[in-house]
Amino acid sequence: MTQPHLVIIGSGMAGGRLLDEIIRRQPGRFKISVFGEERHPNYNRIMLSPLLAGEVSKDEIVLNSYEWYAEHNVTLYSGERIISIDRNKQHLLSSAGTEITYDQLVFATGSRPARIPASGQHLDNIFDFRTLEDVDAIIETAQFSQHAVVIGGGLLGLEAAYGLAVKGIKTTVIHRAGHLLNRQLDARSAEMLRLSLQERGIDTLLNTEVETFHGSTSANSAALSNITLKNGKTLEADLAIVAIGITPNTLLAKAASLEVARGIVVNDQLITSDKQVSALGECIEHRGETFGLVAPIWDQARILANRLIFGLQSDYSTTATPTKLKISGIDLFSAGEVDGLPQDRVVVLQDKSRRVYRKLIIRNQRIVGIVLFGDVQDGNWYFKLLEQQVNVKPLLPTLLFGQAFCSNLEQTSDTPSCVSADTSISAPFISDQENQPHSALTGATL
Structure with a gap:
């Protein structure tokens, strides 16, 4: 029998993961x-951030090599952009002139x-x-740079800033919100x-944005020299x-008249x-949601592979996802809501x-938000409680101290009790807020 032709537009992480899932099921x-x-x-x-910082090499971040594609009978058209799609004829044309028809098409x-x-x-x-081209260009320019600015205080911006700072470049992050990683x-x-x-x-x-990039002209180029902020x-800044x-x-989907x-x-x-x-x-x-x-x-790749291979009609649904920062020596873990609602227990x-710093947002006796900084060893446990929507009322007396302090709590909502634990841990600031922020108990030490 003739194999149906599956074409994937996009050779990045989403397309690569879908390939892995398909080949694992039925190559x-x-x-x-x-x-x-x-x-x-x-x-x-x-x-890319560790690559910029010099912590890994290009070879170490390759997921599927050219040899892998050949071994699994996958034809890779690298450096070719699809420029037109005729959905009626199920026909594609690439920037290199490659023409191809498909039975199933996947946008990645x-x-x-x-x-x-x-x-x-x-x-x-x-x-x-x-x-990778961005990182190569940044590394080349960084050799001759003294002052760098990074616009954006999100995860990617901070990791980029770290990659520059470890090269000895004076680096400033400009962020329009009132604090970093505000999401x-x-x-x-x-x-x-x-x-x-x-x-x-x-x-x-913080609380400002770039108004203008200024440059100095030499020979046939105009290179960045400084910036003016809106404040x-x-x-x-030379980088x-x-x-x-x-x-x-x-852009391609719009050109193909997809919704x-x-x-x-x-x-x-999907x-x-x-x-x-x-x-x-x-x-x-x-x-x-995007x-x-x-x-x-990864969840999307699994569900799509099951449908393409087996015809399974599983529904995709979004769930909370934890985030971490890839900067050496800085540990943080965040999932779910950050600030919560006025009626939540925080x-x-x-x-x-x-x-x-540890912060848990609890609504209807369930965790809906986690913010950890400095000590994140219980992050995955808290996240499991959030994912499974476990009733944490019996755990509240020691929930902030982590799994080791809660593993032997009696699971009753009426009389929760705790076995003895290491009493050397102290909390210079402990707050339990419910309904009204001013009711917080502060300055307590356990």
Whole structure:
């Protein structure tokens, strides 16, 4: 029998994971072709920050080598961009002139860096931070740089800033919100993070944005020399990285007249408005939500592979996803809500001198938010409680101290009790807030 032809547009992490899931299930089910704009095989984009910092090599972040594609009979068209799709004929044309027909088509086109409205972005030495080519260019420029700015105080921006700072470059992060990682941390934990970054040579400017990039002209180029912020401050800068977030890459889908909102619109089975076309990863929009973390994309790859291979109609649904920061010596863990609702119970343990912070947001006796800084060893346990929506009322007396203090609690809601535990742990700041913030008990030591 002739194999049906599966074509995947996008050779990044989402497309690569889908390939892994398909080959694991039934490697001979499809004839498979993959088109990727980058001239590289599939690599781990999450490791671009350690690559910039010099902690790993290019070879170490490759996920599927050229040899892997050949071994699994997958045709990889690297460096070829699909430029047109005829959905009626199920026909594709690439930038290199490759013409191909498909039985099933999957969009895994990922995302593009979000743009900022500042002027002067035509200058040299202003970079995105999304691809191997970006990192190569940044590393080359960094050899001759003394002052760098990173626009964006999210996970990617902070990791980029660390990669520059370890090279001895004076680095400043510019963030328009009032504290760093404002989607993952609250103000207290973010201040601990700011101090930890400062110790690593990274300064922070909050509540402001770049107004203008300025340059100096020499020979045939105009290179970045300084920037002006919207608050009027001017900074020296001969290297800049813009890392304010991502936006789904939908240009090709729009050109093919697929339904597109913020991302390529998919249903619960990850099918687009064309039943022969599926999509997954950062390019999609599912029930109004877009994606930028690995965990949900891995779930999408599993569900899509099951449908393509076995015809299983499993529904995809979003779940809470924990986030971590890849900066050596800084530990944080966040999942679910950050601030909660006025009626929630918010329990906090804070040790400023050790920069240890734990915050749990509890609603209807269930954890809905976790913020940990400095000591994250119980992060996965708290996350399991959140995922499974466990009633934590019996655990409340010692919940903040972690699993070791709660493992032998009697599981009754009426008379929870705790076995003896290491009493050497103290909490210079413990707060238990419910309904009204001013009712917090502060300054207690256990």
